[in-house]
Amino acid sequence: MNRELLWVLSLLLIAILLFSNNKLRMDVVALLVIIAFVLSGTLTLSDALVGFSDPNVILIAALFVIGEGLVRTGVAYQVGEWLIRVAGNSEIKMLVLLMLTVAALGAFMSSTGVVAIFIPVVLSVSAKMKTSPGRLMMPLSFAGLISGMMTLVATPPNMVVSSELMRDGNHGFGFFSVTPIGIVLLLLGIAYMLVARFWLSGVDPLAANKEGWKRKTFRDLIRDYKLTGRARRLAILPGSPFIGHRLDDLRLRQRYGANVVGIERWRKFRRVMVSVAGNTELRLNDVLLIDMSASEVDLREFCASQRLEPMVLRGEYFSEQARDVGMAEVSLIPDSELIGKTLYDVGFRSRYGLSVVGIRRNGEAMDGLLADEPLQLGDILLVIGDWRMIRQLQSQKHVMLVLNLPAEVDDVAPAVSQAPHALFCLALMVAMMLTDEIPNAIAALIACLLMGKFRCIDMESAYRAIHWPSLILIVGMMPFALALQQTGGVTLIVNGLMDIAGGAGPQVMLVCLFVLCATIGLFISNTATAVLMAPIAIAAAKQMGVSPYPFAMIVAIAASAAFMTPVSSPVNTLVLGPGGYRFGDFVKVGVPFTVLVMIVSVIMVPWLYGF
Incomplete structure (x- = not known):
């Protein structure tokens, strides 16, 4: 073993350790890898940055935008509502339809995004059937993983392996090359989960809506979190000491127990609700929406001393403001950095642009000053603020999970009327990819531009939809494959x-x-696993004098077979809390299924592709 190879393997080991302990973000580690390769002279600058010119990076970014277009037009949520109507009270029917639907959507969207969308659906169905969400949450995550085996564009590892085949001088995989195996594994997964669900009693940590299957409305959330009578509308009069000061400077929460959750401000001859942040400066004639539940001050004296005028707050106020202000329930993920900290400690409103107006712990709404309450695993937070900020919160999956968007979200979906156009763009992209005449990345870019043309998505939302850490991770891991070669x-x-x-x-x-892929996948992401293993698999095929396609395909499948632990894949981590699972539950159910996937794959892959 030469000195350069020893350095590369040492760097790989360091990267795996950093990925495993989560001290640094994965994209930061990937960038450090690039820097280390260049400064050590192992790779030239152009070789170290080769990932930035890879077409699959563009393709993956475009697919994030396509998926966001389906969400913004309400397509994904409507599918969830249809699923609830069709499944009725049958747990078996729900499990089968859930796994089929998630696998179908995940074939064209991010599996993480699909699973996040369907978690509230599973919670609602579980409440309706009076059963534990744990019996359906793991089937949901497994279906999300299997969806990566349905099409070429379903998951980055497929595209990484296909790209490596082409880099070696072979034809890449076709759009549906992996689909026959994916379909068989999906049917196997459904059959397996119909039995394995009995091992998954779990605990219902979320105290699902007692009214059952209906999606919650603003009125339901206000009732569940005991917000009735807590809010006040106060107009700022001339001479008020609030005028010209920022919310953080006024320290209303500390001084009076008053939490400003919204501001109505005159714009173009009408009052609109504007986002609230710590640096928001108050103006004359602003109308403050204040949560006074933790306040012990006399409202009349407070208004007189601060030059404020109480205004009418009707019961339907929030529903009437639904186009400008949104609500959502969020839950902290198991390793969230917010656990053990108070809302004040983390500066929640300044950090996320949203106000927490309620916390449910062990199914009960908490009273008192919420900002000083240390957050615990299992807490459900009710946030209020601009819908745009709530959408951005959905990208914070390393910290929290948006569990429930109220029914009013359908009325404010930015492009709900463009749903047919979004479906057309998706179908056109698939059709172009199937022709093999248009490169996949170009087909996806055309679909993105058409979604913009049809106003399914705007430019700001498109850039925000792209999960940049995933792209940087791919770019940063590609030099490893080159350095090893x-x-x-x-x-x-x-x-x-x-x-x-x-x-x-x-x-x-x-x-x-x-086995090697599945083992490596326990410590690093499936994308990084595919980047490392694809050249090894192709080289092994060459040395044995057989076709590289079965070897490349087995790597793609194994990279997606991250069923064994709750940290093997983001989709497993997402369902860990809502399903009430422990680490051992995934080991108990995931290891046997991974062995079944391996057996089926090793039999089918040579049969389909031949050695």
């Missing part, structure tokens, strides 16, 4: 595999590759 690391690993399984035939080699 240039320093002889790929040859060393392939020789090791040949020593172990080379004499037993290519099918045993497929088993070894699957």
Whole structure:
């Protein structure tokens, strides 16, 4: 082993350790890898930055935008509502339809996004059927993972492996190359989960809506969090000491127990609700929407001393303001940085542009000054503010999960009337990809531009929809594959595999590759696993003198088979809290299913592609 290879392997080990302990963000680690390769002279600058010119990076970014277009036009939510209507009270029917629907949507959207959308659906159905959400949450996450095996564009590992095939001088995978295997594994997963659900009693940590399957409205949320009678509308009069001061400077929460959750301001001859942040400066004639639940001051004296005028606050106020102000229930993920901290400590309103007006703990709404209450795992927060900020909150999946958007969200979907156009753009993209005449990245870009043309999505939302850490992770891991090839690391690993399984035939080699991929995937993301393993698999096929396609396909499938732990994939982490699971639940259910996936894949892949 030469010194350069030892350095590359050491750097790889360091990266895996950093990925595992979550001390640094994965995209930061990826950028540090690029810097280390260049400064050490292992790779040239152009080689280290080769990922930025990879077409698949553009394709993955475009697919994030397509998925956001389906959400903004209400397509994804309507599918969830349809699922509730069709499944009725049948848990079996719900499980089957849920897994089929999630796999179908996940074939064209981010599986993480699809699972996030369907978590509230599962909670509603569980409440209706009076059963634990734990019996459906894991089937939901498994279906999200299996969706990555449905089409070429379903998950980044598929595109990474296909790109590596083309880089080696072969044809890449077709759009539906992986679909036959995905369909079989989906049916196997449904059958498996119909039995495994009995192992998943779980605990209902979310105290689902007692009214059952109906999606909550503003009125329901106000009732559930005991907000009735707590809010006041106060207009700022001339001479008020509030005028010209920022909310943070006024310290209303600390001085009076008053939490400003919204501001009505005159714009173009009408009052509109504007976003509230710590640096928001108050103006004459602003109308403050204030939560006074934790206040012990006399309202009349407070208004007189601060030059404020009480205004009427009708019961339908929030529903009438639904186009300008939104509500949502959010839950902290298990390793959220917010756990143990107070809302004041983290500066929640300044950080996220939203106000927390309610907390439910163990199913009960909390009273008192919420800002000073340390947050606990399992807490459900009710946030209020601009819909745009709530949408942005959906991208904070490393901190919290948006569980429930009220029914009013359909009325304010930015492009709900453009749903047919969004479906047309999706169908056109798939059709272009199937022709093999138009590169996949170009087909996706055309679909994105058409979605913009049809106003399914605007430019700001498109850029915000892209999960930049995922793209940077891919870009940062690609130099590893190149460095391993240039320093002889790929040859060393392939020789090791040949020593172990080379004499037993290519099918045993497929088993070894699957096990190696699944093991690496326990510590790093499936995308990074595919980047590392694809060149090794292709090199192994060359050394054995067989077709590279079965070897590349087994890597793509194994990279998506992240069923074994709650941290193997983001979709598993998302359902951990809502399902009331423990780490061992995923091991108990996921390990046997991973073995089944391996057996089916090792049988089917050679049959479909041949050695």
